Amino acid sequence: MNCEDLKRNFVEYWRGNLNAAELENFEAHLASCEQCRAEADGLKQIWSTLGEMPEAEPGLGTRTRFYAALRDMERRELEHPEMRSHRFWWIRHPAFQGAFALAILAIGIFIGNTTARSSGQVAQLRTEVNSMKQLVTLSLLQQQNASDRLRGVNWAYRAEQSDTEVLAALLATVNHDSNVNVRLAAVDALRNFADSPVGRRGLVQALNKQASPMVEIAILDQLVEMREKSAKPAINALMGEGNVNPEVKEHANWALRQLQ
């Protein structure tokens, strides 16, 4: 391997992509050529610093717009199978998509306010908006990144109380999420489902599945706030656990008194 061969392979060397023979040749030349060594050291620093540049995070609007566009496209293809041909694809230009979504919403609201006839149209729009919210929420709650899941929990506040899928996802988050902050936020978001028997029952059941005292206390507070008397056996069970945190035990006692 000469100097030029070596330089061509700098990046692959730093990325660990050279095979055994190439690696041996590369390192042999590097050891024997001071000039190449100096250049490799200098450029390696540039390469490493590039890797430290922080990643930019797209705004939540990116996701919202994409799902709106996707749903719109799916709906259009279902309604007009001939649109699978390429003739009408200009309709899917992003600028058109965004303007279309807003225009439909505005027109829906306008017509809904001015005429009684269009109540069906408004209801349909509402359904679509709700589906979109649900899709965003469920998608965010499944992300690897805890901050994304937190955003998903925040989106759950926009869901309808009757949205059982979002409710189930929130309960799953309370019970299984690896991040305490996300679990706590999900407990708070369940307040939105206080009128749902499923939500209340889910929260009661979640009490005995927790490992974090903070989450246990948050659930206890919520059960008291909801005046959920059916939670008493679960609270008693929590107090009976051998390794229960003393603060949680004290709080559970308080909760039981409140629910009497």
Added chain:
Amino acid sequence: MRQVRDGDLGSMAVLFERHHRPLFNYFVHMNGNRDFSEDLVQDVFVRMLKYRQSYQVDKPFSAWMYQIARNAQSDAMQKRRFEVELGHADVTITHGTDEKLRRQQEIELLRRAMARLPVDKRELLVLSRFQNLKYEEIASILGCEVGAVKVRVYRAVRALGQIFFELSQRRMAAPGEEMA
């Protein structure tokens, strides 16, 4: 992508979740404008749905996606006569230890150096360093041989190093100069 191509548009959601962040970063590194980059991400996914029939299952998906991304950016640039403002990207330099601060200043200087790099070299670095694409994928995106990619990437790193060095020298010559 095969499922999307075969009519299951909903599967595009999976691809979106996996690729929209890297794609957004590609655009931010290329044009330095967040809003513009978000529009472009949207444009790319719509184009992928639109041209899904052109996807070839035997080619890497990322190569196909970045080809579309390059076209989308090129079209948008022509329409908007968009000026690249990478040098003015928002950067928050927080206060910390001297070492941390020095490192942050180095990163900021490198960002400026990237902005001064010719667009073809910048793209090579974005694809190889930030997007971590294989040389075969980059070759497929750029329509050239792997050997050419090797040389071009080396030259891009070297050019970046040169600009970085010049900027560092200038800063050392005028230490009071503000980073903004």
